[in-house]
Amino acid sequence: MTDTKISLSFPSKLYDAYIFDMDGTIYLGDHLLPGVKRTIEELRRRNIPVRYLSNNPTKDPSQYVEKLSKLGLPTDISDIANTVVTMTRWLKDHRPDAVVFPIAEQPLIDAFNDAGIKMSDNPEEIDIVVASYDRTFDYRKLQIAFDAIWFHKRAILVATNPDRYCPFPGGRGEPDCASIIAAIEACTGTKVQMIAGKPNPVMLEEAIAGLDVDPTNCMMVGDRLHTDIQMAVRTGMFSAMPLTGDSTIEEVAELDEKDRPTYVIDRLDRLIPADIWEENGWTEDDA
Numbered sequence: 640m641t642d643t644k645i646s647l648s649f650p651s652k653l654y655d656a657y658i659f660d661m662d663g664t665i666y667l668g669d670h671l672l673p674g675v676k677r678t679i680e681e682l683r684r685r686n687i688p689v690r691y692l693s694n695n696p697t698k699d700p701s702q703y704v705e706k707l708s709k710l711g712l713p714t715d716i717s718d719i720a721n722t723v724v725t726m727t728r729w730l731k732d733h734r735p736d737a738v739v740f741p742i743a744e745q746p747l748i749d750a751f752n753d754a755g756i757k758m759s760d761n762p763e764e765i766d767i768v769v770a771s772y773d774r775t776f777d778y779r780k781l782q783i784a785f786d787a788i789w790f791h792k793r794a795i796l797v798a799t800n801p802d803r804y805c806p807f808p809g810g811r812g813e814p815d816c817a818s819i820i821a822a823i824e825a826c827t828g829t830k831v832q833m834i835a836g837k838p839n840p841v842m843l844e845e846a847i848a849g850l851d852v853d854p855t856n857c858m859m860v861g862d863r864l865h866t867d868i869q870m871a872v873r874t875g876m877f878s879a880m881p882l883t884g885d886s887t888i889e890e891v892a893e894l895d896e897k898d899r900p901t902y903v904i905d906r907l908d909r910l911i912p913a914d915i916w917e918e919n920g921w922t923e924d925d926a
C-alpha cells in the first residue's frame with residue numbers, strides 16, 4: 640500500500656549548494672514563477688552556490704545565461720549545465736573516434752563541431768546515432784538512422800534526454816526527445832543505450848564540478864519526479880519538488896518512499912527556512 644497522504648513540507652535549514660531545474664521550476668515560458676527571484680537573491684547573498692540544469696538540447700548554455708539575466712537573475716555561464724554539454728562530454732570521454740549522426744538542432748551540432756566530433760549522414764559510416772529534442776526531425780533523418788542501425792548493423796543509439804514533452808505555459812507543450820527515441824526504436828527494434836540527461840547522475844556531477852561541496856548535503860530542486868527527483872535519489876542528494884510544473888502531489892503518493900522528494904513545496908521561496916522569512920519580513924503576498 641502506498642501512502643496517499645503526502646503533505647507539503649519545507650526545509651528548516653539551508654544546504655551547501657542548490658541545483659535548479661529551469662522549465663517549470665524557475666520559469667514557465669517567459670515568466671519567473673512566484674518567489675523565485677528572492678530565493679535566488681537570498682542564496683547568492685549568503686554565497687551559497689546556485690547552479691542550473693536543463694535536459695533541453697535546443698539551447699546552448701549562453702542562451703540560458705541570456706534568458707535568466709533578462710528575467711532578473713544575473714547568471715554566469717559556469718552556472719549552467721545542459722545536455723548540449725553532457726552529451727558532448729560523454730562522446731569525448733567514451734567514444735572520441737566515433738562517427739556521429741546527430742538528429743539535432745544547431746546548438747548541439749555546433750558543440751560537436753567545436754569539440755572535434757566527426758559527423759556524417761552516410762549510414763555506411765555512422766557509429767552512433769544521437770537522438771535529441773529536434774523540431775526539424777523528418778523522414779529523411781529517420782531513414783538514415785534506420786539504415787545505419789538496422790540495415791548496416793553498425794550504429795548504436797544514444798540520446799540527450801528522456802523527456803516526453805517540454806512544458807509550455809497554459810498547459811501546452813512540445814513533443815520532446817522521447818518521441819524521437821521511440822520512432823527509431825520502433826523501426827529498428829534496437830534500444831537506446833545511453834541517455835545523457837537527467838536522471839543520469841552525470842548531469843549532477845557536471846553541475847557541481849569545481850565546487851568544494853559534499854554532494855550529500857546539496858539540494859536538487861525540480862518539477863519532474865522521473866528526471867529531477869530520480870537523479871537526486873540516485874546521487875544521494877536532498878531534493879525538493881515545487882508543484883509549479885509537471886509532477887503532482889498525487890504522483891508523489893504513488894511512488895515508493897525511497898523515490899519521493901525530500902520536500903514537496905508549493906512555491907520556490909519555501910526553500911528559505913521560516914526564520915529567515917521572519918528576519919527578512921517576507922510574506923506570501925509580496926513575491
Ligand SMILES: [Mg+2]
Pocket residue numbers: 660661662663664861862863884
Ligand atoms: Mg522542469
